[in-house]
Amino acid sequence: MECHDALPLMHEYLDGDLEAEDSAALKRHLIACPSCNRMFKQMEQADAMVRMLPKSPVPAGLTARIMAQIPEPKRRTRWYAWVKSHPALSVASVFLLVMISSFLSLLNEDQDMVVKGANLDQVVIRGDTVIIPEGHTVQGDLMVKRGKIQVDGNVEGDLTVVDGSYNLASTAYISGHVNKVDETLEWIWYRMNEVFSAFAK
Ligand SMILES: [Zn+2]
Structure with missing residues:
Protein backbone atom coordinates (compact mmCIF):
# COMPACT_ATOMS: atom_id res chain seq x y z
CA MET A 1 0.00 0.00 0.00
CA ASN A 108 -27.00 25.77 8.86
CA GLU A 109 -29.20 23.76 6.52
CA ASP A 110 -31.97 26.34 6.76
CA GLN A 111 -32.46 28.56 3.73
CA ASP A 112 -32.18 31.95 5.40
CA MET A 113 -29.72 34.50 4.17
CA VAL A 114 -26.63 34.88 6.34
CA VAL A 115 -24.63 38.11 6.50
CA LYS A 116 -21.39 38.18 8.45
CA GLY A 117 -19.03 41.06 9.05
CA ALA A 118 -17.58 43.18 11.81
CA ASN A 119 -19.15 46.39 10.58
CA LEU A 120 -22.75 45.66 9.56
CA ASP A 121 -24.17 49.03 10.54
CA GLN A 122 -22.88 50.26 7.17
CA VAL A 123 -25.11 47.93 5.16
CA VAL A 124 -28.79 48.03 4.25
CA ILE A 125 -30.71 44.78 3.89
CA ARG A 126 -33.75 44.82 1.59
CA GLY A 127 -35.40 41.44 1.09
CA ASP A 128 -32.70 39.06 -0.05
CA THR A 129 -30.35 41.85 -1.11
CA VAL A 130 -27.56 43.35 0.98
CA ILE A 131 -26.70 46.87 -0.14
CA ILE A 132 -23.62 48.88 0.70
CA PRO A 133 -24.78 52.38 -0.19
CA GLU A 134 -22.51 54.80 -2.00
CA GLY A 135 -20.24 56.63 0.42
CA HIS A 136 -20.55 53.90 3.07
CA THR A 137 -17.54 51.80 4.06
CA VAL A 138 -17.56 48.36 5.59
CA GLN A 139 -14.35 47.95 7.62
CA GLY A 140 -13.17 44.36 7.45
CA ASP A 141 -14.37 41.29 5.59
CA LEU A 142 -17.98 40.82 4.56
CA MET A 143 -19.64 37.49 3.81
CA VAL A 144 -23.11 36.99 2.34
CA LYS A 145 -24.56 33.50 2.12
CA ARG A 146 -27.69 32.68 0.09
CA GLY A 147 -28.35 36.27 -0.93
CA LYS A 148 -27.46 39.06 -3.33
CA ILE A 149 -25.10 41.87 -2.64
CA GLN A 150 -25.11 45.23 -4.33
CA VAL A 151 -21.93 47.18 -3.70
CA ASP A 152 -22.20 50.90 -4.37
CA GLY A 153 -19.81 51.84 -1.56
CA ASN A 154 -16.57 50.46 -0.16
CA VAL A 155 -15.32 47.30 1.51
CA GLU A 156 -12.00 47.53 3.33
CA GLY A 157 -11.42 43.79 3.24
CA ASP A 158 -12.57 40.73 1.32
CA LEU A 159 -16.06 40.22 -0.04
CA THR A 160 -17.22 36.60 -0.08
CA VAL A 161 -20.50 35.50 -1.65
CA VAL A 162 -21.67 31.95 -0.96
CA ASP A 163 -24.57 30.52 -2.97
CA GLY A 164 -25.51 33.99 -4.15
CA SER A 165 -24.58 36.78 -6.53
CA TYR A 166 -22.95 40.17 -6.41
CA ASN A 167 -23.00 43.35 -8.39
CA LEU A 168 -20.30 45.99 -8.17
CA ALA A 169 -21.34 49.49 -9.18
CA SER A 170 -18.85 51.83 -10.83
CA THR A 171 -18.58 53.62 -7.49
CA ALA A 172 -17.70 50.38 -5.66
CA TYR A 173 -14.27 49.91 -4.13
CA ILE A 174 -13.09 46.64 -2.56
CA SER A 175 -9.60 46.62 -1.08
CA GLY A 176 -9.34 42.82 -0.79
CA HIS A 177 -10.48 39.92 -2.92
CA VAL A 178 -13.96 39.15 -4.20
CA ASN A 179 -14.67 35.45 -3.70
CA LYS A 180 -17.69 33.66 -5.08
CA VAL A 181 -18.37 30.17 -3.78
CA ASP A 182 -21.27 28.13 -5.09
CA GLU A 183 -21.81 25.21 -2.80
CA THR A 184 -21.54 24.56 0.87
CA LEU A 185 -18.90 21.92 0.23
CA GLU A 186 -16.89 24.33 -1.83
CA TRP A 187 -17.27 26.73 1.03
CA ILE A 188 -15.78 24.18 3.43
CA TRP A 189 -12.98 23.60 0.95
CA TYR A 190 -12.45 27.32 0.68
CA ARG A 191 -12.19 27.65 4.46
CA MET A 192 -9.78 24.73 4.56
CA ASN A 193 -7.62 26.43 1.94
CA GLU A 194 -7.64 29.59 4.02
CA VAL A 195 -6.35 27.64 6.99
CA PHE A 196 -3.79 25.83 4.80
CA SER A 197 -2.39 29.06 3.47
CA ALA A 198 -2.27 30.55 6.96
CA PHE A 199 -0.22 27.54 8.06
CA ALA A 200 2.00 27.70 5.00
CA LYS A 201 3.10 31.29 5.72
ZN1 LIG B 1 2.84 5.61 4.61
Whole structure:
Protein backbone atom coordinates (compact mmCIF):
# COMPACT_ATOMS: atom_id res chain seq x y z
CA MET A 1 0.00 0.00 0.00
CA GLU A 2 1.20 3.51 -0.87
CA CYS A 3 0.94 6.40 1.59
CA HIS A 4 -1.59 8.22 -0.60
CA ASP A 5 -3.84 5.15 -0.44
CA ALA A 6 -3.50 4.93 3.32
CA LEU A 7 -4.91 8.38 4.13
CA PRO A 8 -8.50 7.89 2.91
CA LEU A 9 -8.53 4.49 4.61
CA MET A 10 -7.54 6.16 7.89
CA HIS A 11 -10.59 8.42 7.65
CA GLU A 12 -12.85 5.46 6.96
CA TYR A 13 -11.26 3.44 9.74
CA LEU A 14 -11.89 6.22 12.25
CA ASP A 15 -15.46 6.50 11.05
CA GLY A 16 -15.82 2.80 11.71
CA ASP A 17 -16.79 1.86 8.19
CA LEU A 18 -13.68 0.18 6.86
CA GLU A 19 -13.96 -3.45 5.71
CA ALA A 20 -11.91 -6.00 7.67
CA GLU A 21 -9.67 -6.71 4.67
CA ASP A 22 -8.82 -3.02 4.07
CA SER A 23 -8.39 -2.50 7.76
CA ALA A 24 -5.78 -5.28 7.93
CA ALA A 25 -3.95 -3.80 4.95
CA LEU A 26 -3.99 -0.39 6.59
CA LYS A 27 -2.59 -1.79 9.83
CA ARG A 28 0.23 -3.49 7.93
CA HIS A 29 1.09 -0.16 6.32
CA LEU A 30 0.98 1.67 9.65
CA ILE A 31 3.46 -0.81 11.12
CA ALA A 32 5.79 -0.40 8.14
CA CYS A 33 5.48 3.37 7.67
CA PRO A 34 6.45 5.69 10.55
CA SER A 35 5.11 8.87 8.94
CA CYS A 36 1.64 7.41 8.31
CA ASN A 37 1.70 5.91 11.77
CA ARG A 38 2.37 9.34 13.28
CA MET A 39 -0.39 10.90 11.16
CA PHE A 40 -2.81 8.19 12.16
CA LYS A 41 -2.11 8.76 15.87
CA GLN A 42 -2.83 12.48 15.45
CA MET A 43 -6.04 11.73 13.61
CA GLU A 44 -7.07 9.30 16.32
CA GLN A 45 -6.52 11.98 18.94
CA ALA A 46 -8.47 14.52 16.92
CA ASP A 47 -11.24 11.99 16.47
CA ALA A 48 -11.37 11.37 20.22
CA MET A 49 -11.48 15.11 20.87
CA VAL A 50 -14.36 15.58 18.45
CA ARG A 51 -16.27 12.77 20.12
CA MET A 52 -15.82 14.47 23.48
CA LEU A 53 -17.37 17.75 22.34
CA PRO A 54 -20.69 18.18 24.14
CA LYS A 55 -23.92 17.93 22.16
CA SER A 56 -22.16 17.50 18.83
CA PRO A 57 -22.54 13.93 17.69
CA VAL A 58 -20.79 13.55 14.34
CA PRO A 59 -22.81 11.16 12.20
CA ALA A 60 -20.96 7.95 11.36
CA GLY A 61 -19.21 8.07 8.01
CA LEU A 62 -19.63 11.82 7.63
CA THR A 63 -15.95 12.62 7.07
CA ALA A 64 -15.64 9.96 4.41
CA ARG A 65 -18.76 11.28 2.70
CA ILE A 66 -17.44 14.85 2.80
CA MET A 67 -14.11 13.75 1.38
CA ALA A 68 -15.88 11.73 -1.29
CA GLN A 69 -17.95 14.73 -2.30
CA ILE A 70 -15.06 17.14 -2.70
CA PRO A 71 -14.96 17.38 -6.47
CA GLU A 72 -12.46 15.10 -8.18
CA PRO A 73 -9.77 15.08 -9.16
CA LYS A 74 -8.01 18.43 -8.88
CA ARG A 75 -9.13 19.41 -5.40
CA ARG A 76 -8.58 16.03 -3.93
CA THR A 77 -5.11 15.87 -5.41
CA ARG A 78 -4.37 19.26 -3.91
CA TRP A 79 -5.59 18.10 -0.54
CA TYR A 80 -3.43 14.99 -0.57
CA ALA A 81 -0.47 16.89 -1.96
CA TRP A 82 -0.82 19.39 0.82
CA VAL A 83 -0.98 16.74 3.52
CA LYS A 84 2.02 14.98 2.03
CA SER A 85 4.09 18.14 1.77
CA HIS A 86 3.37 19.17 5.36
CA PRO A 87 3.99 15.93 7.26
CA ALA A 88 5.21 17.68 10.38
CA LEU A 89 2.15 19.85 10.57
CA SER A 90 -0.69 18.77 12.73
CA VAL A 91 -3.01 16.80 10.53
CA ALA A 92 -5.17 16.69 13.61
CA SER A 93 -6.06 20.34 13.26
CA VAL A 94 -7.06 19.92 9.63
CA PHE A 95 -9.09 16.87 10.49
CA LEU A 96 -10.84 18.75 13.29
CA LEU A 97 -11.60 21.59 10.93
CA VAL A 98 -13.21 19.25 8.40
CA MET A 99 -15.30 17.65 11.12
CA ILE A 100 -16.37 20.92 12.69
CA SER A 101 -17.06 22.71 9.41
CA SER A 102 -19.13 19.85 8.13
CA PHE A 103 -21.02 19.73 11.39
CA LEU A 104 -21.67 23.48 11.31
CA SER A 105 -22.82 23.30 7.71
CA LEU A 106 -25.38 20.68 8.73
CA LEU A 107 -26.65 23.02 11.43
CA ASN A 108 -27.00 25.77 8.86
CA GLU A 109 -29.20 23.76 6.52
CA ASP A 110 -31.97 26.34 6.76
CA GLN A 111 -32.46 28.56 3.73
CA ASP A 112 -32.18 31.95 5.40
CA MET A 113 -29.72 34.50 4.17
CA VAL A 114 -26.63 34.88 6.34
CA VAL A 115 -24.63 38.11 6.50
CA LYS A 116 -21.39 38.18 8.45
CA GLY A 117 -19.03 41.06 9.05
CA ALA A 118 -17.58 43.18 11.81
CA ASN A 119 -19.15 46.39 10.58
CA LEU A 120 -22.75 45.66 9.56
CA ASP A 121 -24.17 49.03 10.54
CA GLN A 122 -22.88 50.26 7.17
CA VAL A 123 -25.11 47.93 5.16
CA VAL A 124 -28.79 48.03 4.25
CA ILE A 125 -30.71 44.78 3.89
CA ARG A 126 -33.75 44.82 1.59
CA GLY A 127 -35.40 41.44 1.09
CA ASP A 128 -32.70 39.06 -0.05
CA THR A 129 -30.35 41.85 -1.11
CA VAL A 130 -27.56 43.35 0.98
CA ILE A 131 -26.70 46.87 -0.14
CA ILE A 132 -23.62 48.88 0.70
CA PRO A 133 -24.78 52.38 -0.19
CA GLU A 134 -22.51 54.80 -2.00
CA GLY A 135 -20.24 56.63 0.42
CA HIS A 136 -20.55 53.90 3.07
CA THR A 137 -17.54 51.80 4.06
CA VAL A 138 -17.56 48.36 5.59
CA GLN A 139 -14.35 47.95 7.62
CA GLY A 140 -13.17 44.36 7.45
CA ASP A 141 -14.37 41.29 5.59
CA LEU A 142 -17.98 40.82 4.56
CA MET A 143 -19.64 37.49 3.81
CA VAL A 144 -23.11 36.99 2.34
CA LYS A 145 -24.56 33.50 2.12
CA ARG A 146 -27.69 32.68 0.09
CA GLY A 147 -28.35 36.27 -0.93
CA LYS A 148 -27.46 39.06 -3.33
CA ILE A 149 -25.10 41.87 -2.64
CA GLN A 150 -25.11 45.23 -4.33
CA VAL A 151 -21.93 47.18 -3.70
CA ASP A 152 -22.20 50.90 -4.37
CA GLY A 153 -19.81 51.84 -1.56
CA ASN A 154 -16.57 50.46 -0.16
CA VAL A 155 -15.32 47.30 1.51
CA GLU A 156 -12.00 47.53 3.33
CA GLY A 157 -11.42 43.79 3.24
CA ASP A 158 -12.57 40.73 1.32
CA LEU A 159 -16.06 40.22 -0.04
CA THR A 160 -17.22 36.60 -0.08
CA VAL A 161 -20.50 35.50 -1.65
CA VAL A 162 -21.67 31.95 -0.96
CA ASP A 163 -24.57 30.52 -2.97
CA GLY A 164 -25.51 33.99 -4.15
CA SER A 165 -24.58 36.78 -6.53
CA TYR A 166 -22.95 40.17 -6.41
CA ASN A 167 -23.00 43.35 -8.39
CA LEU A 168 -20.30 45.99 -8.17
CA ALA A 169 -21.34 49.49 -9.18
CA SER A 170 -18.85 51.83 -10.83
CA THR A 171 -18.58 53.62 -7.49
CA ALA A 172 -17.70 50.38 -5.66
CA TYR A 173 -14.27 49.91 -4.13
CA ILE A 174 -13.09 46.64 -2.56
CA SER A 175 -9.60 46.62 -1.08
CA GLY A 176 -9.34 42.82 -0.79
CA HIS A 177 -10.48 39.92 -2.92
CA VAL A 178 -13.96 39.15 -4.20
CA ASN A 179 -14.67 35.45 -3.70
CA LYS A 180 -17.69 33.66 -5.08
CA VAL A 181 -18.37 30.17 -3.78
CA ASP A 182 -21.27 28.13 -5.09
CA GLU A 183 -21.81 25.21 -2.80
CA THR A 184 -21.54 24.56 0.87
CA LEU A 185 -18.90 21.92 0.23
CA GLU A 186 -16.89 24.33 -1.83
CA TRP A 187 -17.27 26.73 1.03
CA ILE A 188 -15.78 24.18 3.43
CA TRP A 189 -12.98 23.60 0.95
CA TYR A 190 -12.45 27.32 0.68
CA ARG A 191 -12.19 27.65 4.46
CA MET A 192 -9.78 24.73 4.56
CA ASN A 193 -7.62 26.43 1.94
CA GLU A 194 -7.64 29.59 4.02
CA VAL A 195 -6.35 27.64 6.99
CA PHE A 196 -3.79 25.83 4.80
CA SER A 197 -2.39 29.06 3.47
CA ALA A 198 -2.27 30.55 6.96
CA PHE A 199 -0.22 27.54 8.06
CA ALA A 200 2.00 27.70 5.00
CA LYS A 201 3.10 31.29 5.72
ZN1 LIG B 1 2.84 5.61 4.61
